[in-house]
Amino acid sequence: MTFRDILASIYTNYVFRRFLFFLLIIWIASTAIFLIPRLSGQDPVKEKLLLEAQRGGHMQAGLEEMAAEYSRKFGLDKPLIVQYGNYMADLVRFDFGPSIAYFPKSVNSLIGDSVIWTFGLLAVCTFIAFFVGTIAGALLGWPKSPNFLQYIFMPILTLAAIPYYLLALVLIYIFAFNLDWFPLFGGYAVATLPEWSFRFTFDVIHHAILPASSIVLASLGFWALGMRGMMVTNQGEDFMIAAEAKGLRSIRLFFNYAVRNAVLPQTTALALSLGTVFTGSVLVEVIFRYPGLGNTLYQAIKLNDFFVIRGMIFIVIVTLGLATFIIDVTYPLLDPRVSYKKGS
Amino acid sequence: MATATTKVTKDLTKKSFKRRLEDFARYIRRNPSLGVGIALLASLLLFVVIGYATYEVERFRPLSGGPDLAPFESDPYNPGTRDGGYILGTDRQGRDVMSVMIAGIPLTLQIGLIAGLIGISVGTVLAFIAAYYGGWVDQVISTIVDVGLTIPGILILIVIAVNIQSGLSVQQMGLAVSAVAWVWPARTIRAQVLVMREQLYVEIARLSGTSGFSIMFKEMLPNLAPYIGASLVGSVASAILASVGLEALGLGPFDSPTLGMTIYWNIQFSSILHGMWWWFGPPILVLAMIFVGLFLITAGLDEWSNPRLRKRV
Numbered sequence: 001m002t003f004r005d006i007l008a009s010i011y012t013n014y015v016f017r018r019f020l021f022f023l024l025i026i027w028i029a030s031t032a033i034f035l036i037p038r039l040s041g042q043d044p045v046k047e048k049l050l051l052e053a054q055r056g057g058h059m060q061a062g063l064e065e066m067a068a069e070y071s072r073k074f075g076l077d078k079p080l081i082v083q084y085g086n087y088m089a090d091l092v093r094f095d096f097g098p099s100i101a102y103f104p105k106s107v108n109s110l111i112g113d114s115v116i117w118t119f120g121l122l123a124v125c126t127f128i129a130f131f132v133g134t135i136a137g138a139l140l141g142w143p144k145s146p147n148f149l150q151y152i153f154m155p156i157l158t159l160a161a162i163p164y165y166l167l168a169l170v171l172i173y174i175f176a177f178n179l180d181w182f183p184l185f186g187g188y189a190v191a192t193l194p195e196w197s198f199r200f201t202f203d204v205i206h207h208a209i210l211p212a213s214s215i216v217l218a219s220l221g222f223w224a225l226g227m228r229g230m231m232v233t234n235q236g237e238d239f240m241i242a243a244e245a246k247g248l249r250s251i252r253l254f255f256n257y258a259v260r261n262a263v264l265p266q267t268t269a270l271a272l273s274l275g276t277v278f279t280g281s282v283l284v285e286v287i288f289r290y291p292g293l294g295n296t297l298y299q300a301i302k303l304n305d306f307f308v309i310r311g312m313i314f315i316v317i318v319t320l321g322l323a324t325f326i327i328d329v330t331y332p333l334l335d336p337r338v339s340y341k342k343g344s
Numbered sequence: 345m346a347t348a349t350t351k352v353t354k355d356l357t358k359k360s361f362k363r364r365l366e367d368f369a370r371y372i373r374r375n376p377s378l379g380v381g382i383a384l385l386a387s388l389l390l391f392v393v394i395g396y397a398t399y400e401v402e403r404f405r406p407l408s409g410g411p412d413l414a415p416f417e418s419d420p421y422n423p424g425t426r427d428g429g430y431i432l433g434t435d436r437q438g439r440d441v442m443s444v445m446i447a448g449i450p451l452t453l454q455i456g457l458i459a460g461l462i463g464i465s466v467g468t469v470l471a472f473i474a475a476y477y478g479g480w481v482d483q484v485i486s487t488i489v490d491v492g493l494t495i496p497g498i499l500i501l502i503v504i505a506v507n508i509q510s511g512l513s514v515q516q517m518g519l520a521v522s523a524v525a526w527v528w529p530a531r532t533i534r535a536q537v538l539v540m541r542e543q544l545y546v547e548i549a550r551l552s553g554t555s556g557f558s559i560m561f562k563e564m565l566p567n568l569a570p571y572i573g574a575s576l577v578g579s580v581a582s583a584i585l586a587s588v589g590l591e592a593l594g595l596g597p598f599d600s601p602t603l604g605m606t607i608y609w610n611i612q613f614s615s616i617l618h619g620m621w622w623w624f625g626p627p628i629l630v631l632a633m634i635f636v637g638l639f640l641i642t643a644g645l646d647e648w649s650n651p652r653l654r655k656r657v
Contacts, residue, residue: 025491032500037507161639163585165592165607166628173616173624184617275496283592287611301506301593309506313499324494 018328025321033310034087038080096311101303107311110296117187118278118285118292121208125215126270126277133220134266137227138259143235144250153224160221165283168214172287175210182210185289211288215281219273226269230262237261264335271327275320371648378644384637388449388630395446403430403440404447404601411438415622433622436613444601445626451514452603452634455587458518460580463525467579468572470530472560475537489530497524498586505595512597517590521583528582529575536571540564574645581638588631603627603634 090096096107136153139145159167176184188194188203234240235258243257278293285294293312300308372379395401403409410421413434419426421438432441474485504520505512512520540546541564549559565572590596591604592611606627610616615623 021487021490024487025494028488028491029495029500033503036500036503158636158639161581161635162632163589163635165589166631169607169610169616169624169628173621177616177619272493275494279496279498279589283589286593297502298593301502301595304506306506309502313503316499317495320496321494 014332015329018325021328022321022325025324026318029317029321030088030091030314031084033313034084037306091314094315096314097307099300099305099308101300101305101308107308110308111293111312111315114291114293114296117290118281118294121212121215121285121290121292122277122281124208125212125219125281126274128212129216129219130223130266130270132216133223134227134263136220137224137229138231138254138262140224141228141231141235141262142254142258144254156217157221157224159218160225162218163283164215164218164280165287167218168211168284168287171210171214183207187291207288207290211281211284211290214284215277218280219277222273222276223266223269226266227262230265231258234258234261264331267327267331267334271324274323278316278320372644375644375647377640378648381637381640381642381644384633384640388633388637392446392449395442399442399446400440401443401446403443406437406439408440408443409434409438411436412618412620414620432626433620435609435620435623436615437609439601441623441626444606445630448601448603448606448627449630449634451600452584452588452631455514455518455521455602456580456584458515459521459525459583459587460576462519462522463579463583464529464572464576466522466526467529467531467575468533470526471533471537472564474530475534475541476556476560485530486534489527489534492524492527493531497527498589500524501586501590502593502595505590512595514597514600514602517587517597517602518583521586521590524586525579525583529572529579532575533568533572536568537564540567570645570649574642574649577638577645578642581635581642584634584638603631607631 094108099105099107099110102110136156139149140153172184176182183189183206187207188200189207192200192203194200239261240253240257243253248257281292282294282297284290285292286298289295293316297309297312299305300312372382409426409430410419411434413419413429415431415433416429417433418429419434430440430442432445434440435444470485470489474482501520501524504523508516508520546559546563549563554563587596587602588604588607591602592607594608594612596602596605596608598605607624610624610627
């Protein structure tokens, strides 16, 4: 085997190609984030600094320091390509600079404070929605399941069309404002400090139920619809007919044949849905004033804190790209028909 | 003799418009989701038309009435004239909520239509170019589309909107959203063209020396029209979703009473904590009707254009 053969085999390797794709996502996204402000001809950072300078007040102290940092960072006198290089070098080191509104707090620490809330909320919600939605879809797409299921699940399927935050507004009005079963906002009670105690954990769960339900209810339908479609498609396949002809019991047909094959595309859909779930949950967090990434992003938009917006969007895209990569790479383990070796 | 055969084949392949309409009506009866979806949107449009004809829509502007008035609560700021109050009350800044709804529905639909139409046109052209030419052209386009699918469009839209800021208009909002609206159509239509390219009539057209351009636009495009129509509804829906999301985040046209801006003002002034149901209720209801309506129409059209899905509803 020559060196060239080895190179060729690495290039055709599935994992390697997926990794290249992951890098490409990050490169295209970060380039877009770099170019868009320059295309618009406006400079949100400078405008924000000028605004703060005019206003004076508490920002005054960090202003000069910040302006220096700002011109050093972007080297505005240098050509575009150098600016681009500097920007990329910063991104590679995950250095997003300081927050403008909360100077000298860094973008990273702002994101670090809130990431755990969003991660916890979304991980639990996605798991529940995936699990329940897939089961519902499997039952809906199975010809032998009782008819009344259609009437129970159909309204839930239509909820798939409604954005999470509209549902959040309705839930908060009914269950928090009118019935007073759940708190109106926040991730934990106002007077407490985060700690690892039984009471605090219970408080966090109590606060999370409403935001979580709005995300789960609104995303159930997506999973149910996808699963139902796959179940219906599988119905006419040869392996289903063969299994039925063998006289296998219904329950075995359902789980080992129909569901086993229909659930595979659901896992690829999982990769694509992560982005939707995150962006959908941004406004849910805003509405519940949940202390997660979405709320931080909203505050940053309101304060025109461009570094925070940029850093957060970059981190979210890297996370999504990474999740997609992991799902893509593990997919052949679930579905032997997709092989590692051949290029897509 | 020869002309007679062509005439017969023409009659067989081309149904009259009336016949198509009858087919469609029969299909709606069999596939209620399409009918319900169209009915939902039609009722909203009817509401807008009647509203513009009979109601003072100009009161969508702030300070048109007293703030925070419940429905039919008399307006202390306009004594004598507005003792009966307003049908849906007013918001914190004195907009008449009823006027906001009448003015807002067409604006929001307009954003969706602009972005959806641009998105589907660009997506279709890219899909045809990629699928027909194949090779490295396809590789480049498909890779960009795959990347675009992984990056949530709204994040890119946030960066765009944060940078424009100097008061977007409704049309600019539509244009901005169209920047990410072409990705999904490009992907799905490309898959359809790939399947279609292998079909016999395309093969025959190619063998008989028809040019690539006219195969694409004279043979394949008409056959894909129902599918493209169904995806248009879908992309209008996702464009509206994106625009309402941006607006609710405070990145929309501030002086236009779109539905998303109404949601934004609701969040901004915590209308729920004040129990102002007449303010947050209508935009939620109308947006739900738009989204569910478009969703049902997409589902219905999908089945119509792709009969394999018809087995079971």
